[in-house]
Amino acid sequence: MTRLRSLLLMAPSLLTIGIFMAVPMLVALAYSFMTSSPYGGVQMPFSVGAYIQILYDEDFDGTLAFTTDYLMIIGRSVVLAGLTTAACLAVAFPTAWFIVCRAPRQRQLLLFLVSLPFWINTLIRTYCWVLLLRDEGLVNHLLEGAGVTDEPVTLLYNDGAILLGLIYTFLPFMVLPIYSTLERVDHRLIEAAYDLYANRRLVFRRILWPLARPGVAAGALLVFAPALGSFLAPDLLGGGRKLLIGSLIQLEFTSGRNWPFGSAIAVLVSTGVLIAMLIQARRGRPPSELHA
Amino acid sequence: MSAQPFNWRHLPGGRSLMTSLLVFLYAPLAILVIYSFNASRIVTVWGGFSTRWFGMVWDNPDIRRTAYTSITVAIMATILATAFAVAAALALERGRLPGLRGLSESLIALPLVVPEIVVAITTLVFFSAIGLKLGAGNLVIAHTVFCIPFALLPMRARLRDMGQSAENAARDLYASDWQVFRRITLPLMLPAIASGAMLSFVTSLDDFIISMMVADAGTTTLPVYVYGMMRVGVTPEVNAVSAILLGVSLLLVVMALLLTGRKPAAT
Numbered sequence: 302m303t304r305l306r307s308l309l310l311m312a313p314s315l316l317t318i319g320i321f322m323a324v325p326m327l328v329a330l331a332y333s334f335m336t337s338s339p340y341g342g343v344q345m346p347f348s349v350g351a352y353i354q355i356l357y358d359e360d361f362d363g364t365l366a367f368t369t370d371y372l373m374i375i376g377r378s379v380v381l382a383g384l385t386t387a388a389c390l391a392v393a394f395p396t397a398w399f400i401v402c403r404a405p406r407q408r409q410l411l412l413f414l415v416s417l418p419f420w421i422n423t424l425i426r427t428y429c430w431v432l433l434l435r436d437e438g439l440v441n442h443l444l445e446g447a448g449v450t451d452e453p454v455t456l457l458y459n460d461g462a463i464l465l466g467l468i469y470t471f472l473p474f475m476v477l478p479i480y481s482t483l484e485r486v487d488h489r490l491i492e493a494a495y496d497l498y499a500n501r502r503l504v505f506r507r508i509l510w511p512l513a514r515p516g517v518a519a520g521a522l523l524v525f526a527p528a529l530g531s532f533l534a535p536d537l538l539g540g541g542r543k544l545l546i547g548s549l550i551q552l553e554f555t556s557g558r559n560w561p562f563g564s565a566i567a568v569l570v571s572t573g574v575l576i577a578m579l580i581q582a583r584r585g586r587p588p589s590e591l592h593a
Numbered sequence: 594m595s596a597q598p599f600n601w602r603h604l605p606g607g608r609s610l611m612t613s614l615l616v617f618l619y620a621p622l623a624i625l626v627i628y629s630f631n632a633s634r635i636v637t638v639w640g641g642f643s644t645r646w647f648g649m650v651w652d653n654p655d656i657r658r659t660a661y662t663s664i665t666v667a668i669m670a671t672i673l674a675t676a677f678a679v680a681a682a683l684a685l686e687r688g689r690l691p692g693l694r695g696l697s698e699s700l701i702a703l704p705l706v707v708p709e710i711v712v713a714i715t716t717l718v719f720f721s722a723i724g725l726k727l728g729a730g731n732l733v734i735a736h737t738v739f740c741i742p743f744a745l746l747p748m749r750a751r752l753r754d755m756g757q758s759a760e761n762a763a764r765d766l767y768a769s770d771w772q773v774f775r776r777i778t779l780p781l782m783l784p785a786i787a788s789g790a791m792l793s794f795v796t797s798l799d800d801f802i803i804s805m806m807v808a809d810a811g812t813t814t815l816p817v818y819v820y821g822m823m824r825v826g827v828t829p830e831v832n833a834v835s836a837i838l839l840g841v842s843l844l845l846v847v848m849a850l851l852l853t854g855r856k857p858a859a860t
Contacts, residue, residue: 310688311681311693314745315696421622
């Protein structure tokens with residue numbers, strides 16, 4: 302295929318994503334350096350006010366007072382996304398290894414079952430947990446039936462519920478990339494290690510983990526990035542009362558009507574994701590001497 | 594001591610881990626479906642089997658209207674994304690893209706890694722900045738963008754797996770580039786194209802956050818409308834319409850994955 306023809310074939314996809322996704326991200330970057338107009342749009346002149354607003358509250362007389370409100374929201378989002386990633390990793394690694402050790406036919410079936418929820422509407426999947434966890438929900442019914450409690454326990458609208466929802470949503474993202482790296486591990490390495498009196502822990506630490514690192518890095522990114530900007534789990538399971546970054550951005554673009562501020566937060570999130578991508582690209586490579 | 598020889602493939606507790614994981618993933622969905630057939634108006638009290646909530650969903654004009662919007666947008670976005678993805682898959686797997694490969698790969702991956710809420714607000718900002726008001730057209734554009742990478746997944750995998758020997762053989766027999774594509778590559782790719790189309794249809798149909806921000810009053814999609822219902826409260830109608838959406842997604846994805854007979858990589 303000639304270069305020109307390859308380029309022409311690539312062009313529709315590149316132009317669509319470039320114009321309607323990459324350029325909009327740059328426009329949002331520009332918006333974050335403007336001031337909000339009273340009609341809900343933005344206006345010149347250039348200012349870094351939106352970024353200052355993240356750290357400082359402006360009083361009526363124009364003096365700035367340091368505020369931790371938004372830092373807390375950002376911090377909470379990062380912590381929740383981090384916990385989600387860690388929990389997914391802890392479950393996904395042994396699961397992926399278990400699947401790798403099955404017979405090929407069973408492997409296909411298990412992979413299929415693990416990845417299927419990825420394609421199901423996140424809204425519906427999150428709503429399922431509202432059904433389960435609310436005061437009149439199944440979990441409370443079971444608890445009361447078992448005599449554990451007399452009154453419904455409030456399970457919804459806290460950080461635990463958000464975390465559960467996030468893990469539920471993003472777990473398949475972690476299993477698949479780890480599986481695809483573990484699948485390629487040369488079995489002779491493992492057998493050799495056991496022949497040399499390694500135990501399970503040592504095999505994991507010295508062989509499986511280093512070789513699976515690209516998969517772990519890819520999975521961590523695929524979980525952390527969307528979890529950081531998640532909107533549905535905090536909104537439906539967290540009750541939207543405690544803000545996270547995702548809901549904060551959404552709020553600033555709807556009822557908040559402060560587009561520059563919303564853009565500035567979005568720019569921060571995107572920068573965070575970009576940094577995570579760069580770390581993944583650097584750290585994700587397997588050590589070359591072990592690459593079988 | 595057990596008499597069995599040591600087997601490193603055996604992971605202690607692996608089977609129960611796998612079972613609990615599958616229960617964790619599927620039990621909530623199963624419970625939703627069961628509730629949707631509950632005759633009682635009180636969602637969690639079982640009042641016998643009934644399909645009356647599905648009837649109510651069917652008779653709800655708002656659900657019909659928004660479902661129509663969702664399906665129209667999904668069809669349009671699927672056609673565009675699938676056509677673009679076939680071309681891109683050929684270029685990426687068979688073509689020469691000197692100096693552009695890295696850029697192409699990153700741009701294609703962009704919709705997969707950028708958090709949805711960021712995509713949603715940047716798209717909103719962009720459409721308002723250039724004053725684009727195409728109604729459902731705006732949604733079609735936004736959906737096409739994030740459907741392309743999903744449509745590409747099975748196609749690239751297929752092109753990589755099937756190798757180039759059949760194509761090379763045809764070329765040896767003096768087939769032109771077009772003939773090779775028409776007679777060899779396209780027929781061999783067809784299951785993957787169908788699979789990619791179904792995956793992008795599901796992705797478009799399921800999208801909530803981007804549609805919520807981009808859609809205006811006249812172009813509300815079904816998930817956005819259902820979200821509004823959920824905010825009001827847990828009702829049997831919400832369960833029924835959710836179960837329908839769940840069923841449609843499952844059906845399409847299972848079909849898509851069976852078509853290619855390959856593991857569905859989410860990466």
